[in-house]
Amino acid sequence: MHKSQSRSFFVVVTALLAVLLSACGTLAPSGASCAAPPSCPACPPCAAAGPASTPQPAAKPLQAARWSDLPGWNDDDLAAAWPAFLQSCRALAKRPQWPQWQAVCDEARGLNGAATAGIRRFFESRFQPWLLTNPDATTSGLITGYYEPLLHGARTRAKPFLQPVLGVPPDLLNIDLGAVLPDLKNMRLRGRLQGNRVVPYFSRAEITAHEKDYLDRVLLYVDDPVELFFLQVQGSGRVRLPDGQTVRLAYADQNGHPYQSIGRVLVDRGELSLEQASMAGIKQWARANPGRVNDLLNANPSYVFFREQPINGSDGPSGALGVALTPERSIAVDPRYAPLGAPVFLSTSQPDSTTPLRRLVLAQDTGGAIRGVVRADLFWGFGAQAGNQAGRMKQQGQMWVLLPPGAAPK
16 A cells, blocks of 8 residues: 555544544453443333423534623733734734634734724724633633643752653654544544554553653653642643753643543542642642552543743743743633634633633633633743642633634634
8 A cells, every 4th residue: 555545544544443432432441342232121111201302402602792791801901912912823824724814913913012992992893702602501611720830850860850751752643633534623643553553542650650661751850740740730841950950841742541630539539628629739638648649640641741942031831822821811722612823801710719800811722621612721820929820720700702704603
């Protein structure tokens, strides 16, 4: 078979495997299949029932809205979000949807340096707000936070720097299913070859149990397994080396296993209350239970691999859109519903508070745990203070996506 044909055939087969796996829910053991359940005896006749109710169709994820629907729109300092918007325009210029955005982005470049009032007029005259709406027609969802942590590490392994930070292993397959089946847009399959079969990639527990197999993938060693775990949750961070140099680690890939919140694990085990299951609460539990830390971390089968990235002044880490994230103005979204690069008006509250947090942000990142229509992760910035805010943020909120006419849903 021709090389290109062989590759296409492999991707199609792999895509079909993904569909089969999703039908099973979880991977069946070797040799098992999704067998039909055994038949059961016929049920006794039931009393006559009224006509079955017709299920309501799922609500469209984007519902047209008016500017007056956005609470606090007239109070936000839009100039604070303007540099992030121009960053989105630069990234969108390299993407297939650029024709839908070119006119508004070209106009925006001419407004650089405009005051908030002029920026507000620009958005109101060139964009349409769309309220993000869940399938059940509700419009509220979970808003969390993330940040860029600082860790301590070294290039070589020596106490206290014993925890390896891994780059992408060469046997990890990463397949864009949308390139084969448009209905699977924004979905990827990760796995590895076992003979001529594609199987799931190793879980966190399997990777950490076989560290010697990844020695050629080690980027750095850090001093704390819990801090390394949260670096993987955040997706990027900085590591200070013994000579004072600081390097940035950016998300490179993931092993394909679903994310499992270890805070939820501790709550389900009765070891923390829901209120205690914050990042700070989990770290406190780990300090009190050092012998049980690995077992807890391995309850999350997901594992993130990194790459080194230069630090350019005060710029934030690069998100999925390929631009530096702006503290308190960039969010991670589910790109199936909120297009990457788009402005989003966010109405939520400050961490652990009822104080409103209403502002224009930009959809510039994604995350393994960011799934659903009304769902966002607000980037708080770098360092301990940002981490304190991010770790406490589990608020409810609403989101409006702002789209130019050509990018609006039909």
